[in-house]
Amino acid sequence: MTTGSWWAAALAESVDASRPLAVVCNGEALVLFRDASGAACALEDRCPHRRVPLALGKVTPKGLQCGYHGWTFDGKTGACTAIPNLSADERVPPRYGARSYRVAEASGFIHVWLGDGEPDDARLPGSLYHPQGEEHTGASIVNVAAHEYLDAMLDGPDCLVSFDGVRITDFFLGDARTGDGWLTVDRGAVWKTRMLPPAFVTDHPLIVRTSVSLAGGAALVGLLDADETPLVTVFVASSANRRGTTSLCWRGFRHDARVASAPLRWQIARATGRAPFTVREQIDGAALAALLVAPSRDLAAARTAIRAPIASIA
Incomplete structure (x- = not known):
């Protein structure tokens, strides 16, 4: 029974062969880079010699060279290939x-397998994301704990993500549902130009569908x-960083x-190529604290159910 998971740790274009990239993914300090063949690699961001972060070093044709004493490490195996x-x-x-x-790209x-067990490449988190046309991307660290961030994605996604010209309501369009390793919930949404406030809308012209991986x-x-025709899709990868913060990286596009x-503002944004969504890098603490606990209960229960067989075997 596996107890590990794939984590999307960085945007692919942020990892290259010119310099190493330091990230903290699910609490683990990693250094990402590309080797001489262009393959993405991930090592613990600590030299086994003097514990200096390897991200302070440089990428060479033979691997990642520590910036302190020049020890060089193979990206795929971690083997030390040279000591000056x-x-x-x-x-x-x-x-x-x-x-x-x-590592899997x-x-x-860039996905990194963290934990025990044999990785299942068919379960990569990014496998549900299929971009079309121009993408809008970003990365950040937000001052919210990782588990709270995912809970808020279900209980109040408008605290974390917004769509241009759209107001996300508090109205759930059915119960939360699980399938293929995800928990999904739908909310009603309206264009901001509507005269009636969302509380008086009975037929929502828009749906915000949020799925969180188990x-x-x-x-x-x-x-x-x-009619459930996709208009915008955003994939947000989150993981625990240090001191109760959360690492984020995201990609999204307009269909x-x-x-x-759609209002004129939406049409103009489409014509000019402006991003149709925003992933908030500054989160309103008061709005987050005011969220009612709702679908996140189902997420906690589903995750506990997954861990239960592992615990019983142990």
Whole structure:
């Protein structure tokens, strides 16, 4: 029984062969880079020699070189391949290797396997994200604990994500549902130009569909019309950073569908290529504290159900 998970740790374009990238994913300090073949690699961001962060080093054709004493580590295995003060005929002891992690690149994200068990490449969080046309991306660290961030995605996504010209209501369109490793809930939404406030709307012209992964920290947020035609899709990868904060990276795009009832502001944004959504980097603490606990209860129950068989076997 596996107890590990795939985590989307960084945007693919943020990881290159010119310099290492330091990230904290699910509380683990990692360094990401690309090796000479262009493959993405992940090592523990700590040199086994003097515990200096490897992200302070540089990428070389032979691997990642520590900036302190020049030890070099293979990106795929973590094996130390060179120590400057060793002669050509001296072998590097195997125990000097850095910890390496399994990496998979998909849907514009660098995924890292954290935990035990054999990784299942078919369960990559980004597998549900299929961009079309121009994307809008970003990365940030927000001052909210990771589990609270995912709970808020279900209980009040408007605290974390907004769509241009759209007001997300408090009205749930049915119960939360689980399937294929995700928990999904739909909310009604309206164009901000409507004269009636959302509380008096009976037929919502828009739907905000939020799905949160039962393992890992992925969230997929979609704006759809009343016929469930996708208008905007946003994939947000979240994980625990240090001191109760959360690492984020995201990608999103506007679908080709045109909406006759959309306000002029929406039409202009579409014509000019302006991002149709915003992932909030500054979160309103008062609004977050005021959220009622609702679908997040189902998320907690579903995650507990997944862990229960593991605990019983142990």
